Amino acid sequence: MKVTFKIKRYNPEIPGKDKPYWEEFTLDNVEPTDRLLEMLHRIKWEQDGTLTLRRSCAHGVCGSDAMRINGVNHLACKVLMQDLGSKVTIEPILGLPVLKDLVVDMEPFFDHYKHVMPFFVNDTPLPADGRERRQSQFDREAFDDTTKCILCACCTTSCPSYWANGKYVGPAAIVNAHRFIFDTRDQAAKERLEILSEPQGVWRCRTIYNCTPACPRDIQVTKAISEVKLAIRKGSPEGIIKVTEIVERVVNA
Amino acid sequence: MKIHKHEVIIVGAGGAGLMAALYASRGGADVAVVSKLYPTRSHTGTAQGGIGAALGNLDEDQPIYHAYDTVKGGDYLADQNAALVLAEGAVEAVIELEHMGLPFDRTPDGRISQRRFGGHTREFGKELVRRACHAADRTGHMILQTLYQNCIKRNVNFFDEFQVVDTIINDGVCVGVVAIQIGTGEFHIFHGKAVMFASGGWGRCWSVSSNAHSMTGDGAAAVLRRGVPLQDMEFFQFHPTGIYKMGILITEGVRGEGGVLINNKGERFMEKYAPSAKDLASRDVVSRAIYDEVKKGNGIKGKDYVYLDVRPETVNRFFAEEGRKERIDAAYVEKKLPDILDFCRTYLGVDPVKEPMPIQPTAHYAMGGIPTNVDAQVVIDENWTVLPGMYAAGETACVSCHGANRLGTNSLVDLIVFGRRGGMHMADYVKGVDWTPLPADAGHEIESEFKRIRSSRGKMKPYQLRAKMQEVMMENVGVYRTEKTMTEAINVLRELRHEFRTNIAIDDQGYKFNTDLMEAWELGNLLELAEVTALSARNRTESRGGHSRDDYPKRDDENWLVHTLVCRAGTDDDPQYTINTAKKVDMSLAETDERFRPKVRAY
Numbered sequence: 001m002k003v004t005f006k007i008k009r010y011n012p013e014i015p016g017k018d019k020p021y022w023e024e025f026t027l028d029n030v031e032p033t034d035r036l037l038e039m040l041h042r043i044k045w046e047q048d049g050t051l052t053l054r055r056s057c058a059h060g061v062c063g064s065d066a067m068r069i070n071g072v073n074h075l076a077c078k079v080l081m082q083d084l085g086s087k088v089t090i091e092p093i094l095g096l097p098v099l100k101d102l103v104v105d106m107e108p109f110f111d112h113y114k115h116v117m118p119f120f121v122n123d124t125p126l127p128a129d130g131r132e133r134r135q136s137q138f139d140r141e142a143f144d145d146t147t148k149c150i151l152c153a154c155c156t157t158s159c160p161s162y163w164a165n166g167k168y169v170g171p172a173a174i175v176n177a178h179r180f181i182f183d184t185r186d187q188a189a190k191e192r193l194e195i196l197s198e199p200q201g202v203w204r205c206r207t208i209y210n211c212t213p214a215c216p217r218d219i220q221v222t223k224a225i226s227e228v229k230l231a232i233r234k235g236s237p238e239g240i241i242k243v244t245e246i247v248e249r250v251v252n253a
Numbered sequence: 254m255k256i257h258k259h260e261v262i263i264v265g266a267g268g269a270g271l272m273a274a275l276y277a278s279r280g281g282a283d284v285a286v287v288s289k290l291y292p293t294r295s296h297t298g299t300a301q302g303g304i305g306a307a308l309g310n311l312d313e314d315q316p317i318y319h320a321y322d323t324v325k326g327g328d329y330l331a332d333q334n335a336a337l338v339l340a341e342g343a344v345e346a347v348i349e350l351e352h353m354g355l356p357f358d359r360t361p362d363g364r365i366s367q368r369r370f371g372g373h374t375r376e377f378g379k380e381l382v383r384r385a386c387h388a389a390d391r392t393g394h395m396i397l398q399t400l401y402q403n404c405i406k407r408n409v410n411f412f413d414e415f416q417v418v419d420t421i422i423n424d425g426v427c428v429g430v431v432a433i434q435i436g437t438g439e440f441h442i443f444h445g446k447a448v449m450f451a452s453g454g455w456g457r458c459w460s461v462s463s464n465a466h467s468m469t470g471d472g473a474a475a476v477l478r479r480g481v482p483l484q485d486m487e488f489f490q491f492h493p494t495g496i497y498k499m500g501i502l503i504t505e506g507v508r509g510e511g512g513v514l515i516n517n518k519g520e521r522f523m524e525k526y527a528p529s530a531k532d533l534a535s536r537d538v539v540s541r542a543i544y545d546e547v548k549k550g551n552g553i554k555g556k557d558y559v560y561l562d563v564r565p566e567t568v569n570r571f572f573a574e575e576g577r578k579e580r581i582d583a584a585y586v587e588k589k590l591p592d593i594l595d596f597c598r599t600y601l602g603v604d605p606v607k608e609p610m611p612i613q614p615t616a617h618y619a620m621g622g623i624p625t626n627v628d629a630q631v632v633i634d635e636n637w638t639v640l641p642g643m644y645a646a647g648e649t650a651c652v653s654c655h656g657a658n659r660l661g662t663n664s665l666v667d668l669i670v671f672g673r674r675g676g677m678h679m680a681d682y683v684k685g686v687d688w689t690p691l692p693a694d695a696g697h698e699i700e701s702e703f704k705r706i707r708s709s710r711g712k713m714k715p716y717q718l719r720a721k722m723q724e725v726m727m728e729n730v731g732v733y734r735t736e737k738t739m740t741e742a743i744n745v746l747r748e749l750r751h752e753f754r755t756n757i758a759i760d761d762q763g764y765k766f767n768t769d770l771m772e773a774w775e776l777g778n779l780l781e782l783a784e785v786t787a788l789s790a791r792n793r794t795e796s797r798g799g800h801s802r803d804d805y806p807k808r809d810d811e812n813w814l815v816h817t818l819v820c821r822a823g824t825d826d827d828p829q830y831t832i833n834t835a836k837k838v839d840m841s842l843a844e845t846d847e848r849f850r851p852k853v854r855a856y
Contacts, residue, residue, distance in 0.1 A: 013763040033600070045716035049760025049769035057465040059501045059596060061394065062294040078599060099436060100766040106291065119402035120354025131308075132351040134363035140356060147356050147388070147395060151293050183356065218595075 001086060003030045005043065008091040009101050011050065020098070032082035037065055040076055040090075052101040060216055063152030066093050067102050073154040073214040093157035095166060109153050112169040116177040116195055121188035139184040142241045146179040146224050148217040155211035155221050161204045168204040169196070171211040171221050178224040181237050189237050197232045205229075254696050255441045259285035259410065260683040262445035264417045264430060264472055266292035268393070268665065269647025270451035271400035272672030273629070273679065274409050277447075280680020284409050287432050287443055289416035289467065289771075292401045296453055296465045297668060300393025301592065302506030303385025304350075304669070305373055305662035306343035310364040311383040316340040318375050319384065321848065323663060326372040326535045327620075327656020328798035328808065329851035330485070330816070332839035335654040338627045339663065342670035347386055350669065355399040357388050369509040370661045371533040372856070377848050381533060385662045390504055390592045396665060415441065416771060417452065417471060419699040420479045420643075426689045427631075427643035430475075431696045433703070435771065438764025440703075442696050446686055447679040449644035450476065450623060450631075451672065456489075457775075458783040459616035459731065460723035463495050463502040467775075472649045474778035476623055477785065478825075481640065482633055482818040482833070484651040485621035486782070487790035488799045490659055491732050493539035495615025497558040501596055503612060505661040507605075508532040510589055511581060512563035513571055514543070515609060516551040521571065522559075527856035534856035537658040537799045540614040544732050553611060560609035563590070567609075614732055620659050620799060621789070622651040624818065624836075629675025635818070635836035642689070644679060646671045653816065656838075657798020702825075706777075707770055711756030715773040718749050718757070722776075722783055730787050735804045739791040746784045753780060754826050781821075785830060789817045792832050810851050814838045 005025045011017040025043045037058055044051040053076070054064040060078035067076055068091040070084060096104040127133060149172065156162050156170035177196055181189045196202040202225060211221040231237040261277045263270045266288035278284045286292070307314040319340035324331050351357060351365060358366035367383040375382040388395040404411070412432070419431040421442070429444040452472030456464025477483055493514070494503040508514075513532050516522045526542040527534035534542075547557045562568075569580045583606045587594060590605075597603045597610055623645035624632050629652075631643040647668045654667060725745045729738035753776065761769035795809035796802050816836040823829035843849035 011763065011765075013765055033602070035600070041716075044769070045714060049714070049758075050763070052761075052766050052768050056290055056294050056467045057296065057299050059299070059499075060599070061299045061391075061592075062290075062296075062465060064290070064294050080599070100763075103766050110291070114405055119406040120399070122354075126352060130348065132348055132357075132365050135359055136363050137359045137361065140359045143356070144389075147398075148391065149398075150298070150394070151291075179356075180354075183354070186354070 001030050001032070002026065002028050003039070003081065004087050005039065006087070006089045007051070010098050011100055030081050032080065034081045035077050036069065036079040036081065036084065036088070037077040039081065052103050054103055061150060063150035066152040066154045066157070067091065068093055073158045075152060075154070075216045078216050093153060095157045095163045096153070106153065108166060109156060109170070109172070112173040113151065113176055115169060116173045117188055117192050118176040118180070120180065120186055122185055123187065133185050135185055138246050141246045143179050143182040145219050146175045148219050149175050149179070150217060152216060154214040154216055158210040158214040160208055160210065161206055165204065167200045169200055171205070171225060174202055174225050174228055175219060175221055178228055181228060181231060182241060189231070193232050196228055202228050202232065255439065256444055256691070257285060257441060258444045259283050260446050261285070261679045262287060262430060262443045262448045264448065264450050265295070265452035265647070266290070266411070267295035267451060267453055267647060268297035268396055268400060268668030269672035270449070271397070271404055272669050273449050273451060273646055273676035275400060275403055275407065276673050276676030277680045278407050278409050280677055282680040282683050285412060285443060286404070286409060287412045287415045287417055287430065289414060289435065289471070291413050292411065293397060295397055296468055298394045298397040299465065299502065300396070300665055301390045301502065301504035302509060303368060303370060303387035303392050303662050304347060304396070304665040305370065305384045305660070306347040306386055306666065307340065307384060308344060308347065308365060308367065308386065310360055311367050312375060314375055314382050314384055316344060318377065318382070319343065319373070320842065321377050322373050323654060323660055324656070324842070324849055325378070325854060326660035327658055328854055329656065329810070329814065330653070330797060330838055331656030332653050333842040333849060334839045335627050335652045337842060339654040339666055339670050342674070343666045346669040346673055350396065350399060353399050353403050355388065355395050357386055368506060369533060371505050371508065371539070372530065372535045372660045373662070381530065385506070385509065387506070390506055390590045393665060396669070417475060418774065419696070420448070420475050421691060421695050422479055423689055423692045426641045428689045428691055429695070431699050436766060438767055440696055440700050442691065444691055446683040446688060447642050447644060449629065449646060449675055449679065450649050451645070451647045452649050454619040454648040455779060455782045456616045456618070458722065458726050458779050458786065460727040461495060461498070461500040461613065462616040463492055463500050464616065469775035469778050470649070470782045471775065471778050473622055474781045477781060477821050480820065480822070481631060481643070482624060482820045483622060483785055484624035484816050484818055485653060485789070486786045486819060487793050487817060488620035488657045489616065489786060490536055490618040490620060490799045491540040491614040492536055492617035493543055493614050494561050494612040496596065496600060497611035497613050499600060500615040501600065502615065502617070503561060503593055503596070503610060507561060507563050507590060507593060510563065510586070511568035511572060512561055513567060514539070515560040515562050516546045517553050517555070518551060522546050522551065530856035535658055536661065537801070538856060540732050541801060543614055558611045558613040561612045562609040563605050564607065564609065618659055618664060619648055620651065620653070620655040620657065622649045625650045625652050627652060627671070627674065628678040629671050630678065635833065644675045646675045657800060703770070706773055707759055707762065709757045709759050711758050713752050713756050714758055715776045718753055719776050719779065722746065722749055722780060726783050730790055733801050733803055734790055735802060736791060739787050742787045743784065743791070746780060746787060750780050750784070753777060785819045788830055789819050789832065793817060814851070
């Protein structure tokens with residue numbers, strides 16, 4: 001099939017192209033099962049080498065190629081042409097400064113991530129036998145969903161609260177805080193909950209729900225945010241994630 | 254040119270680089286990590302099935318069994334001292350990862366969960382053992398995330414999206430690297446006392462590949478151009494189960510959970526090729542079996558692929574036939590292999606719980622690379638002479654613990670064991686040495702080379718040359734090779750190099766995020782590595798592990814228990830390669846233990 005791509009472009013180095021503008025490209029022989037990323041490569045390689053985007057693994061794991069595709073955030077390598085139709089609009093993700101074409105400045109995004117203490121804290125003595133700390137399958141399951149995050153920014157840059165206020169830490173940072181807050185081995189939940197109860201923390205979330213369908217890893221982002229909100233209200237992560245729900249997930253496994 | 258000075262410079266932010274950064278930093282060194290990608294984009298994150306360590310959480314296990322499997326899996330080309338260091342170091346390193354917060358799956362008693370994986374056995378081949386420690390089928394993702402998190406915790410310096418393009422060696426000492434800041438196009442010099450290359454493999458030399466687009470061997474090519482040899486380049490692993498045509502990896506963990514390979518007659522054909530381990534034989538064995546089946550006309554619909562079947566009814570039928578008690582259901586497969594199911598549903602429209610997956614061997618992993626000793630120091634000849642200040646770890650290095658064929662999970666083990674050892678060694682090393690100054694003209698040569706490429710106004714686009722290289726490597730230097738196919742490949746690669754040097758077209762003349770230019774540069778690296786791969790392969794007149802020749806189908810222990818070292822001299826337009834095979838394989842375990850002597854490799 002023949003597909004037209006309308007791509008939002010910007011090149012700070014070329015006069016006349018140093019303001020965002022739209023450009024159209026057409027490709028023939030597009031197969032329904034082609035990945036969008038391959039099509040962007042075809043445009044770059046066959047038609048215009050200046051088209052600029054990030055990409056690496058090409059199968060939805062590295063998180064490099066988040067973009068706004070027909071108005072919705074996706075990874076270009078995880079979208080098939082059959083799901084896009086014959087006219088496709090592509091823009092950089094919103095809410096982060098555009099550097100060139102589809103490449104945005106990721107530094108503010110990673111700064112928010114680093115702000116929530118996204119690392120394991122446990123200063124108690126290690127097990128005397130020199131082995132691993134034990135953790136039950138139930139406790140491990142409680143935070144499984146949020147361990148899947150690849151930091152692609154699809155969620156954060158789909159969030160209207162984040163668009164309105166770039167100081168809000170955003171869904172991805174909260175997801176990564178959740179991963180530690182609900183890990184029974186970790187001991188810094190209190191500090192993280194304090195950080196997230198700051199004015200630019202979790203209460204900026206208005207439960208608009210854009211983040212959850214945007215996640216290419218199918219993380220229940222909004223749910224994770226609500227669990228963090230509940231933990232702040234309660235002053236502790238204990239008992240927030242329903243035992244019955246985890247039991248169901250573990251028994252199913 | 255901006256100059257940055259840090260005691261330890263690490264090139265690459267995957268598993269090996271981050272592990273080294275962490276341990277060098279813990280050892281008191283001032284560390285900078287220079288990476289062309291944001292660290293969490295690194296290819297380590299795509300590793301799926303598990304990391305091998307003889308924890309013995311589910312089956313009785315010992316590091317010496319792991320070392321044995323590694324040596325046998327490597328078709329006796331692995332240096333046995335390195336295989337032992339790998340196996341012994343794995344236990345401690347995996348436990349440390351857990352202490353750093355890595356969310357491994359758990360056993361019912363709360364220990365790290367382990368699964369079966371190809372070639373991993375207990376008691377020297379007696380039976381398959383559960384050794385692969387895993388976090389669902391995203392173990393590499395969890396390792397990468399955990400290491401990056403811990404580097405943030407320690408305030409390690411990161412230079413993200415800085416691509417290293419040259420190595421600086423002064424008076425026989427490695428003193429730094431030159432990198433381009435991708436966002437600005439500016440050149441930077443990183444001056445260090447110790448420099449580690451942890452920059453990954455070059456799987457993009459082949460057309461069907463499991464590798465990320467960024468796996469272009471930048472580090473290996475950069476040191477080769479500066480006279481450092483590369484070792485055992487003829488050994489490149491083809492993973493048996495890549496998604497048909499796309500090459501996306503389907504973890505061996507699928508077969509670890511009971512999945513089987515099926516040909517067009519519905520036969521579980523691995524029973525013929527590896528009566529004992531069957532579908533969990535070493536990867537080289539399984540990849541060859543698939544090629545052989547296709548050659549016999551047993552590919553699905555007569556084509557060049559077979560099925561990987563993990564439907565519960567299929568798995569349970571074979572469990573029953575083998576007298577195994579366990580049974581699986583759809584929910585179990587969903588839980589254990591969520592990413593695999595997602596890939597197949599997304600890219601193939603195939604639901605592996607209901608249908609078999611079409612697969613073919615896919616270029617996957619470089620066993621060869623920059624030669625090092627077990628402390629990750631680069632060694633440049635058969636006498637193990639150290640190049641002061643230069644280190645390498647991970648896929649880009651060749652220690653050589655994998656020999657002629659790497660076992661599943663051992664790539665992750667390699668990263669953390671030798672990344673860790675290298676990091677510790679560098680921390681000590683930098684305390685004891687003075688700064689070697691940079692040469693006066695540091696960085697000038699590479700800057701003018703980039704000026705030349707940027708102004709290329711030829712007719713060929715880099716992607717056209719790349720596609721030709723990938724095709725010829727796939728056809729001629731793939732799972733099976735002969736003198737004739739390799740000579741053909743070398744000739745084609747020489748022509749492509751000539752085109753690349755004289756006739757390419759670069760569209761983007763800018764400096765900021767010029768990915769057009771960087772892709773061309775990466776193609777140059779791939780062409781260099783493809784050629785030394787073909788040359789090393791043609792020189793080795795035997796079949797061993799991942800190097801299978803139709804014209805020399807037998808392993809030749811009399812003449813070939815040696816490593817290949819390939820060196821480059823001459824110019825970029827007319828490089829001269831020399832091959833040296835004087836470096837003997839370390840057989841230290843075999844000296845006291847009969848079981849480590851080379852013998853016929855059966856699974």
